Amino acid sequence: MPDGSRRPEPDLLEVRGVTFKAGGRMLVDHIDLALRPGIVTVILGPNGAGKSLLLRLMHGLLTPASGEILMPGAGATARTRRGQAMVFQAPVLLRRSAKANIAYALKLRGVSRAERNARAITALEQAGLAHLADSPARRLSGGEQQRLALARALALEPKILFLDEPTASLDPASARAIEGVIGDTHARGVKVVLVTHDVGQAKRLAGEVVFLNRGKVTEISPAKSFFKRPESVPARQFLAGEIVE
Amino acid sequence: MSDFSSALSKALYLLISGDAALMEIIALSLQVSLSAIALATLIGLPLGSVLAVARFPGRGGVITLVNALMGLPPVVVGLIVYMLLSNAGPFGVLNLLYTPTAMLIAQTILVTPIIAALARQACEDLLEEYDEQLRSLGAGTGQIIATLLWDGRTRLLTAILAGFGRAIAEVGAVMIVGGNINHVTRTMTTAIALETSKGNLALALALGVILLALAFAVNAAVMGLSGTAERAAHA
Numbered sequence: 001m002p003d004g005s006r007r008p009e010p011d012l013l014e015v016r017g018v019t020f021k022a023g024g025r026m027l028v029d030h031i032d033l034a035l036r037p038g039i040v041t042v043i044l045g046p047n048g049a050g051k052s053l054l055l056r057l058m059h060g061l062l063t064p065a066s067g068e069i070l071m072p073g074a075g076a077t078a079r080t081r082r083g084q085a086m087v088f089q090a091p092v093l094l095r096r097s098a099k100a101n102i103a104y105a106l107k108l109r110g111v112s113r114a115e116r117n118a119r120a121i122t123a124l125e126q127a128g129l130a131h132l133a134d135s136p137a138r139r140l141s142g143g144e145q146q147r148l149a150l151a152r153a154l155a156l157e158p159k160i161l162f163l164d165e166p167t168a169s170l171d172p173a174s175a176r177a178i179e180g181v182i183g184d185t186h187a188r189g190v191k192v193v194l195v196t197h198d199v200g201q202a203k204r205l206a207g208e209v210v211f212l213n214r215g216k217v218t219e220i221s222p223a224k225s226f227f228k229r230p231e232s233v234p235a236r237q238f239l240a241g242e243i244v245e
Numbered sequence: 246m247s248d249f250s251s252a253l254s255k256a257l258y259l260l261i262s263g264d265a266a267l268m269e270i271i272a273l274s275l276q277v278s279l280s281a282i283a284l285a286t287l288i289g290l291p292l293g294s295v296l297a298v299a300r301f302p303g304r305g306g307v308i309t310l311v312n313a314l315m316g317l318p319p320v321v322v323g324l325i326v327y328m329l330l331s332n333a334g335p336f337g338v339l340n341l342l343y344t345p346t347a348m349l350i351a352q353t354i355l356v357t358p359i360i361a362a363l364a365r366q367a368c369e370d371l372l373e374e375y376d377e378q379l380r381s382l383g384a385g386t387g388q389i390i391a392t393l394l395w396d397g398r399t400r401l402l403t404a405i406l407a408g409f410g411r412a413i414a415e416v417g418a419v420m421i422v423g424g425n426i427n428h429v430t431r432t433m434t435t436a437i438a439l440e441t442s443k444g445n446l447a448l449a450l451a452l453g454v455i456l457l458a459l460a461f462a463v464n465a466a467v468m469g470l471s472g473t474a475e476r477a478a479h480a
Contacts, residue, residue, distance in 0.1 A: 061377055082383065092378035095396045104392075105382045156382075 009037045010072065012160055012191050013058060018067035020053055020215075028053050029215040030067070035160065039207035040182075040192045042223070044199070046238055050215040051195040052089075055162050058193070059086045082109070085153035086162040090169065091145045093137040098129060101137045102152045109156055119155050127151035127181060143174025150181050160191045167201065179204060199239065203227055211235040252450030256458075259451060267452075271459065274432040277345050277419070278412040281352035285412075286405055289357045293364025293404075294390045297372055308365065314358035319351075323421030326351045330422065343424040348432070351418035356408040363404030368393040370400075402471045406464055413460055433459070 011034040020028035028050045035041060035058075043051045056062045058069055071083070094101050102120035111119065124130045127147045132140060137148060146166055153161060163182065167175035182205060186192045196202055202209060206223035211232060218232035230236045259267045296308055328334050330342040330350075341347045371393050379389050394401065416434035423430030425439060433456045440449035 056377075059381060061380055086381045088378065088381075092375060094375070094392065108382050108384050108388060 011035060012037050012071070014070045015054075015058060016068050016070065018054075018057055018064040018069060020050075020057060020062060021065045027215050028057065028064075031215075031217050033210060033217060033220070035191060035193060036208075037191050038189075040186050040194065040205050041208050041210060042202045042206035043193065043195045043210045043212060044202050044206075044235075044238075045197065045212035047197060048214075049212040051197070051212050052164050053215075054212065055086070055164050055193065055195050059084055059162050061086075083159045084162065085156045085158035085160075087146070087149045087153050087164065087166050089165040091149035093140075093145055093148060095138060096136075097134050098137045098140065098148050099124060099133040101148060102155045105152050105156060123151040123155035124148075126154070126184075128177070141174075143170050143177060146170060146174065146178055147181065150178065154181075154185060154190070158190060160193060161185060163192065163194045165195055165197070167196075167198070175201070199227075211238070213238070248446065248450065252447050253454060255447055256451035256454040260455065267455070269428065270431055270433055270436050270452075271455070273345060273430070274413065274434070274456075275459070277348045277352060277432065278409060278415075280349050281356055281412050282405060282409050284349070284353045285356040285360050285408055288353075289360030289404075289408070290364050290394060290401060291390075292357075293361040293366075294368045294394055296361070296365045297368035297393065298386055298390050308362075311358050311362045311365065315362050317355055317358065319355055319415050319417035320421065322351055322354050323418030326354065326418065326422045342422060343426060343430060345423070345430060347422040348419040348430060351422045352412045352415060355415060355418060356412050359411055360404050360408045363407060364401055367397045367400035367404060371397045399471055402467060406467060409463060410460060413456070413463075 013035040015031055015033040018028060018031045019026060031054060033054075043054060045051050053062065057064055060069070094104060096104070099117075099120045102123050103116040106116040106119055107113075121130065121133065124133050127150060129140075129144060129148055129151060132144065132148075137145065140148060150163075150166065166182075167178050170178065179201065182192055182194065186205075192205075194202075194205060203223070206226075209219070209221055209223050209226040210217055211219040211221075211226070211230070211234070213232075213234035218234045219226065219230060221231060226235070227239070230239055292311070296304065296311065326347060327342065329336050330339070330347055331337055332342075341350070368390075372389070375389075375392065375396070379392060384392065414434060416438055419430070419432055420435050420438065423432070423435065425431055425435040431439075433452055437449045437452045437456070440446075440452065
């Protein structure tokens, strides 16, 4: 993966002073962050750090208590999720075939019926699921379901792909398969933003690391330097296995 | 025990012999109840799904009201429809009292809250699972509702069957607004009530057995169709 030392293109998304509260608790605390193209951004941190919340805020599924999320061409706030796609930790598949799940997503984005079918088949082929096109999506194995969720997201041809711990509940082989698809996706020029607490996975995939602890970004560094010499104390403690929340 | 066996043989005899009066009563019962179910489904499913998805002030109150209306006393509904359709009522001019249409109206009022309340619960359960994913894909409220209705079709069918059970077994409201007029508004349930009051228990029981068999047959047919559709749709 390329490292994040250069800045050739404008940011794809900018998070400015974003906070999010629930039950009187500040769960995301004044975060500033810019998503740059051409690099895999890994949001790393212990459980409960606010990683998934930050992803949902950037994707527009949650509304910040304060601050703003800006996307070029999407107005003042990123309310529109056009140009983005997200894969959740537990894949949510509709009660229909694998192919119909992808076609459904394309229909929502206004893709014509004829094009939907062709794009769904292509997406399934890229995910290695073409032979399961007509199988009930919810009867696939856990790994196949996650690959299908990823194929569905990629069929939308997003500029930014948000991944919320997509391999958390998968066996190592399935996790590797998903990581392979993530690598291919990045190689095709899609901005990948991955949330994980798996340091090994972060090392394999990250171009830059955003480290989150207790709702705050404590460090944003190129992956190489982050894993070699983390700047913030919480990041050092986390890599040393001393934060296990 | 002999009463039951005699009722069963009488029911069988009536069915096998194709007793004209009985067939007329069965046909009317099914016509009224199935029409009421169709109408209540047309109203109840959209209402239930909108209540599951939409967020508006007073939503909790509306849900409580719809849930409470599931327990509407049939005789009260019958009385209200009677007052509305009687000559002195606002719709008296339509001359609907003591007609199958009046029975259809009463049953629709009774069944709609059942279908709406059960549909809301089914859609809300599904929404809990689908909500973030559908919003992530860019679905609008209308598309979310359509998706919930399609993907929740098995549970919604159960809601409709629950409504059918209520409609086909209902006696109080149809008795009041239909009047149990022979060859016009006599249904299985009103016929059972009449035969019981006449002391003709064997015939009443025979009609009861046929009513049960009818309800069972309709449920079995619908569930069978649903299972086939489910497998075909890969749900």
